[in-house]
Amino acid sequence: MTSTTYAARMRFHVDGWDPTYGSSVENAENSIGDSTAKVTPNIELAPADWKPISPSHVPDPGAVLFVDGVRRVEARIWIEQPPSTINGAPNATMALCASYAAGTVCCCPGQGAHLLTTESRRGLFTTAPNAVDVPTTAGTYQANITPDDQEENLAVLLSTALQRRLGDLEILAAANARTALTGHGVAEGSDLLVVDGPLRGCTHLPRALGLIKSHRTAYLPPDLHAMIATLAANERSPVFLMGTSWDRHAWYLRLPCTPGAPWAGVVRLECPADIPTAEAIALANLSQLVMPRYASCEYKDTRAPQNLVPVAGLERELRRRLGNPVLLSRALRVAAAS
Structure with missing residues (x-):
């Protein structure tokens, strides 16, 4: 032929x-390399002043949009x-x-969590x-x-x-x-977009956060990295800048969970690097209000509390649609x- x-x-x-x-x-498995990220910790606080930051009083977003995707090899x-x-x-x-x-779940007043796209x-x-x-x-x-x-x-x-x-x-x-949010009665510019995973590719979107559930690399210097284990529920680290193949603001937040391992319930959040520092800190404060509300429970989700309830529901629906x-x-x- x-x-x-x-x-x-x-x-x-x-x-x-x-x-x-x-x-x-099968061939040999791929290995995970060490981090080469460049970290600038003195964005919100000087490294010598780093400490857990308690939640502050911030206005509720008009709606929270959760984005996630699933894949399956047939x-x-x-x-x-x-x-x-x-x-x-x-x-x-x-x-x-x-x-x-991939799809979006919308959590807005009066409608609860519902599939958007x-x-x-x-x-x-x-x-x-x-x-x-x-x-x-x-x-x-x-x-x-x-x-x-x-x-x-x-x-x-x-x-x-x-x-x-x-x-x-x-x-x-x-x-x-x-x-797709048009017609939901949400004031323009009041929503918050949460991408399950790194924010890469979505940094051009306003009021967007990336949510990373697992941790494979210690990005911070040893003394600052150790501080993350001291976070109480709903507390976060100061905002810092990190750069790998792309730059972003980042911070760690502990979701409410059963006490356990030092990093139990800890997630890393990201927002664009090119926004003003004050805006990044405002998004970090907002994350302390929003994320704990949607934390999952151990008896319902084996990835609790990091796998947020709307995200888990979205994953189930997307898998069904496959x-x-x-x-x-x-x-x-x-x-x-x-």
């Missing part, structure tokens, strides 16, 4: 393993490639078929240059071709490509949220056989 024929009609085979348990062919497939020019042997490249979705997609993620869209009875998996990187684990490379597309969809959901994974896997197998 010629390369032209391969480009016109993509052949693939579905891996028999449940994607939940990885692939039947199948790992193998895309046939043109035979090797060296020995004519057949060749195949692993790829992912996945569904992903949703966006969903299906995608084929691969490095195969001959990849094309995969139509199935359950929808079309749009081809997303990622440049191959011989130094990167293929599974990690494809997972990163999927995460990048999900991030783009979350940015779209965040941008559309305020348009469709039945058994039916989707079957649809892919039928498409492969045809």
Whole structure:
């Protein structure tokens, strides 16, 4: 079969393993590197004066908009490639078929928490240059071709490509949220947008916060990092500036929770770096009012209290909208056989 024929009609085979348990062919796992963030701690207080900051009296926002996304791999497939020019042997490249979705929950007076916007997609993620869209009875998996990187684990490379597309969809959901808020009786400029995860890509949006639930790296100097463990419920750290591949204001906040590990219930919040310091501090004060209200309970959520109640509800609804994974896997197998 010629390369032209391969480009016109993509052949693939579905891996028999449940994607939940990885692939039947695994490569080495990716490791997490040390932080190279540049931190400027003297934004709100001088480092020598750092101490836990108690909540202050601030006005309630007109509405709180929570943005989040979910992803699910339905199948790992193998895309046939043109035979090797060296020995004519057949060749195949692993790829992912996945569904992903993003949306917004609105919490505003008189309506409680309700779904505001949703966006969903299906995608084929691969490095195969001959990849094309995969139509199935359950929808079309749009081809997303990622440049191959011989130094990167293929599974990690494809997972990163999927995460990048999900991030783009979350940015779209965040941008559309305020348009969808029209007609809710919320005064213009009074809402607060909370993105579940880093604020990267959304820093252009006004009154926006990023909420990071887990901590893999100690960004602060040791003495300031140790202070975070002394925070009481609803207390926060002073605001500081941090820069990695992008800059932002940040602070730590402890949500109400059962006493336990030193960092139990601690989240990191982010807002844009290019806003005035006074505005960043005002957002930090506002976060102390808003976030504890929506903290989850241990008996309801295994990620309590950091996985906020509206976010958990949004995740459940988005997963439901992804469709039945058994039916989707079957649809892919039928498409492969045809």
